[in-house]
Amino acid sequence: MSNTKNKSKNNDALRMFMGKYGIGVILVFMLVIISIMKPRFIYPSNVLNILTQISVNCLIAYGMCLAITTGGIDLSVGSQLALVSCLLGQFIVNMNMNIFLACVLAALAATLMGFINGFLIAKFDMFPFVVTLATQLVIRSLAQIISDGKGLSMAMPGFKAIYSGTLLGIPLPIIYMILISIIMYIVLHWTRFGRYVFAVGGNVHAAIASGVSVFWTKTMCYTISGLLAGLAGIIFSSKTGSAQSNIGVGYETDAVAACVLGGTSFAGGIATAPGVLLGAIIIGCIYNGMNFLNIGSYYQYMTKGIIIIFAVLLDMVINKKGN
Amino acid sequence: MTENNFILNCEGISKAFGGTQALKDVQLHIRAGEVHALLGENGAGKSTLMKIVIGLIKQDTGTMEFEGKPYQANGPVDALNSGISMIHQELNPEPYLTVAESIFLKRESTKGFLLDKKTQNQKCEELLRKFDVPYTAKTMMKDLTLAQIQMVEIIKAVSCDARLIIMDEPTSSLDSTETDHLFDTIRDLKKKGVAIIYISHRMEEIFEICDHVSVFRNGTYVDTKSMVGVTREELISMMVGREVKNVFPKVDCEIGETVFKVEGLCGKGFQDVSFEVHKGEILGLSGLVGSGRSETVRAIFGLDPISSGKMYLEGQEITNKNTRAAIKKGICMVNEDRKKYGLCLLRSIRENISLPNLPEKQKGLVLNQKREKEEVEEVSRKLTVKCASIEHNGFSLSGGNQQKVVLAKWIMANPKVLILDEPTRGVDVGAKSEIHALMCEFAAKGMAVIMISSELPEVMGMSDRILVYHEGKINGEISRAEILNQSVTQKEILEVAFGQKRGRK
Numbered sequence: 001m002s003n004t005k006n007k008s009k010n011n012d013a014l015r016m017f018m019g020k021y022g023i024g025v026i027l028v029f030m031l032v033i034i035s036i037m038k039p040r041f042i043y044p045s046n047v048l049n050i051l052t053q054i055s056v057n058c059l060i061a062y063g064m065c066l067a068i069t070t071g072g073i074d075l076s077v078g079s080q081l082a083l084v085s086c087l088l089g090q091f092i093v094n095m096n097m098n099i100f101l102a103c104v105l106a107a108l109a110a111t112l113m114g115f116i117n118g119f120l121i122a123k124f125d126m127f128p129f130v131v132t133l134a135t136q137l138v139i140r141s142l143a144q145i146i147s148d149g150k151g152l153s154m155a156m157p158g159f160k161a162i163y164s165g166t167l168l169g170i171p172l173p174i175i176y177m178i179l180i181s182i183i184m185y186i187v188l189h190w191t192r193f194g195r196y197v198f199a200v201g202g203n204v205h206a207a208i209a210s211g212v213s214v215f216w217t218k219t220m221c222y223t224i225s226g227l228l229a230g231l232a233g234i235i236f237s238s239k240t241g242s243a244q245s246n247i248g249v250g251y252e253t254d255a256v257a258a259c260v261l262g263g264t265s266f267a268g269g270i271a272t273a274p275g276v277l278l279g280a281i282i283i284g285c286i287y288n289g290m291n292f293l294n295i296g297s298y299y300q301y302m303t304k305g306i307i308i309i310f311a312v313l314l315d316m317v318i319n320k321k322g323n
Numbered sequence: 324m325t326e327n328n329f330i331l332n333c334e335g336i337s338k339a340f341g342g343t344q345a346l347k348d349v350q351l352h353i354r355a356g357e358v359h360a361l362l363g364e365n366g367a368g369k370s371t372l373m374k375i376v377i378g379l380i381k382q383d384t385g386t387m388e389f390e391g392k393p394y395q396a397n398g399p400v401d402a403l404n405s406g407i408s409m410i411h412q413e414l415n416p417e418p419y420l421t422v423a424e425s426i427f428l429k430r431e432s433t434k435g436f437l438l439d440k441k442t443q444n445q446k447c448e449e450l451l452r453k454f455d456v457p458y459t460a461k462t463m464m465k466d467l468t469l470a471q472i473q474m475v476e477i478i479k480a481v482s483c484d485a486r487l488i489i490m491d492e493p494t495s496s497l498d499s500t501e502t503d504h505l506f507d508t509i510r511d512l513k514k515k516g517v518a519i520i521y522i523s524h525r526m527e528e529i530f531e532i533c534d535h536v537s538v539f540r541n542g543t544y545v546d547t548k549s550m551v552g553v554t555r556e557e558l559i560s561m562m563v564g565r566e567v568k569n570v571f572p573k574v575d576c577e578i579g580e581t582v583f584k585v586e587g588l589c590g591k592g593f594q595d596v597s598f599e600v601h602k603g604e605i606l607g608l609s610g611l612v613g614s615g616r617s618e619t620v621r622a623i624f625g626l627d628p629i630s631s632g633k634m635y636l637e638g639q640e641i642t643n644k645n646t647r648a649a650i651k652k653g654i655c656m657v658n659e660d661r662k663k664y665g666l667c668l669l670r671s672i673r674e675n676i677s678l679p680n681l682p683e684k685q686k687g688l689v690l691n692q693k694r695e696k697e698e699v700e701e702v703s704r705k706l707t708v709k710c711a712s713i714e715h716n717g718f719s720l721s722g723g724n725q726q727k728v729v730l731a732k733w734i735m736a737n738p739k740v741l742i743l744d745e746p747t748r749g750v751d752v753g754a755k756s757e758i759h760a761l762m763c764e765f766a767a768k769g770m771a772v773i774m775i776s777s778e779l780p781e782v783m784g785m786s787d788r789i790l791v792y793h794e795g796k797i798n799g800e801i802s803r804a805e806i807l808n809q810s811v812t813q814k815e816i817l818e819v820a821f822g823q824k825r826g827r828k
Contacts, residue, residue, distance in 0.1 A: 186688075186689060190692070192685065192690060198669075199667050206665055206675075208626070208646055209626070209658055210646070211646045211647040211658070213647060259419070269670060
């Protein structure tokens with residue numbers, strides 16, 4: 001009896017371990033395989049390269065994670081990049097504004113759009129999918145109106161440095177990503193707001209009965225998602241050195257993929273910040289690794305899709321959802 | 324007692340889940356045309372055994388016989404084809420199907436590839452006529468009450484020619500008129516030779532309707548008794564394996580000044596409700612389901628709006644725009660619907676208990692998780708929540724323990740007024756008396772407790788004062804003294820609930 005008990009305890013322990021770190025195991029597995037085939041893959045220069053590349057997606061994914069955890073989704077993030085980019089173009093190139101001030105204002109604009117998303121969703125109890133599908137169009141259109149559909153070059157060194165600068169040899173985008181990751185970890189796991197996010201996503205009625213304001217929790221989630229998409233937009237614009245209204249198309253897919261790989265449950269109520277980070281790294285490794293292995297880009301989406309399905313299946317087996 | 328009397332025989336059934344032995348060498352024998360109660364605390368193995376009978380899970384060892392032939396179902400549909408149907412405690416109807424579509428689901432009348440709605444509706448109407456129900460074949464399921472949905476399930480079972488119907492807590496959401504109607508139906512079925520396995524925590528019902536009772540405890544079979552000659556105390560001690568002396572451990576404590584008062588409160592489902600509740604008092608609200616009891620407390624707690632009337636907390640007039648406002652002022656409520664309003668089952672016990680109490684756990688910008696952990700551990704120890712760790716999620720808990728976790732979160736909030744709506748619904752006997760003891764403890768600490776219960780013995784056993792609702796209004800008041808000296812009995816309370824006028828002090 002005690003023997004079987006021990007065994008089941010071990011099984012439980014394994015399951016809990018896999019539930020918590022299964023995504024990490026997948027990542028290590030992937031890294032090992034690609035590295036064996038192409039050792040240059042894990043050279044520090046390439047690792048820094050991958051991490052720099054994923055910074056934009058990682059920021060967007062944290063916002064997406066909040067939306068998904070409260071039982072929703074934010075499809076407007078891609079358009080937010082375009083809006084921020086076009087605003088920066090107007091502020092910096094046409095209005096000669098101070099770069100820092102321009103970035104703050106552009107990020108605020110994205111935050112405001114996020115707030116509008118959240119307000120519509122929380123106040124009128126509308127479906128997040130529909131609301132953000134619609135605002136995505138509105139925001140994209142705003143970007144086109146602001147830029148009149150024309151791209152602007154923003155190749156001034158001060159602005160380019162946002163992306164290409166380094167600190168102690170580490171590219172700045174990685175520094176931003178680390179900072180945001182720490183903040184998001186604290187927000188999700190150490191604050192009241194984080195608890196409310198999980199409660200609202202886990203069982204909205206129980207959250208109400210415990211005095212949680214569903215309105216503010218949801219509104220804040222989408223507002224933060226807007227802010228993070230705004231910051232991602234600044235980094236992305238600095239990378240390309242241009243203001244364009246057609247950027248960010250399909251970026252919500254990568255963000256959702258990072259969340260799902262990172263164990264964020266679409267049923268709501270379950271997510272971890274480190275999981276999202278790992279998810280974003282995996283996505284980055286898929287892109288980068290496939291380039292290394294000389295696999296044509298036509299196969300990349302397919303691979304990503306298949307990996308997502310397997311990740312979710314694995315997650316379901318590990319967590320044995322619903323008894 | 325000859326073998327061929329039995330319609331269902333289960334012998335030597337065992338089942339283990341991981342390391343836990345859910346059933347150990349269990350037997351069950353059901354006669355044709357009898358109502359057979361299964362009794363046992365939550366986790367005693369009743370549900371597991373029934374799941375095996377209808378083929379939802381497979382036993383590790385043991386055999387079953389149905390109508391004299393070896394029987395093993397591969398799932399509920401298979402079981403139904405063999406003649407065994409189960410009506411679950413939680414009914415999950417498809418809201419946008421009609422009654423006829425629900426009853427003939429998966430065996431629709433067809434004409435070639437097309438559905439033959441006309442024939443199906445006619446067949447359905449014939450069935451409905453037999454059961455004398457107030458809806459038609461074309462009524463949408465969403466327009467039916469819970470009791471009516473249950474009746475649809477029963478009609479469906481009968482139409483499939485079920486010879487054995489398993490009913491799991493069929494009365495848990497019915498009021499007494501609906502329960503009586505259900506019992507009439509059960510008696511009819513019995514006459515037709517249908518056997519019924521009746522799972523319930525409500526002893527009164529078992530005595531009223533059942534012929535035999537099989538008692539289970541901790542996954543083992545204890546005994547089967549005829550309902551004739553067995554006493555309530557005997558059954559309870561068989562279930563718990565120990566003598567339960569006092570079913571209601573009510574401790575009288577000093578009743579102090581008025582803590583909370585409502586005057587002329589009106590809202591959806593209740594009118595002109597006035598009462599006050601004092602420090603150390605347990606105020607019982609009784610009445611039929613839907614008579615306005617739950618509606619009143621939901622409005623007080625800020626879940627539903629109040630259209631007129633006033634509320635006073637410690638002499639100050641208050642309003643509760645939402646639940647947050649109520650909790651802040653010290654008014655907390657355990658909802659009757661534990662599944663919906665109780666816990667976030669996906670999250671840990673710790674997070675659930677501290678959810679309404681997070682503002683006090685704030686340290687600067689973040690939460691003081693160390694203190695949170697200590698406090699949660701303390702309160703869950705005090706309430707004897709049985710869990711491996713407070714980091715486990717709510718799914719791992721039994722109903723009784725989930726309810727204790729809900730209580731724990733409000734005890735941590737240290738409320739002035741604690742509202743308990745059906746605090747022991749679906750909770751096993753052991754946990755039930757623990758919850759009753761806790762209620763007395765809270766009152767002794769000076770909380771004002773408002774309790775709603777559909778079980779009259781519970782209201783009578785626990786309350787210092789009882790207010791009886793009838794059609795949205797308080798129709799009478801009964802004191803503990805009147806209950807203790809037996810000048811008021813269950814029958815009289817029911818009469819007040821059914822509309823007989825009674826004075827208030």
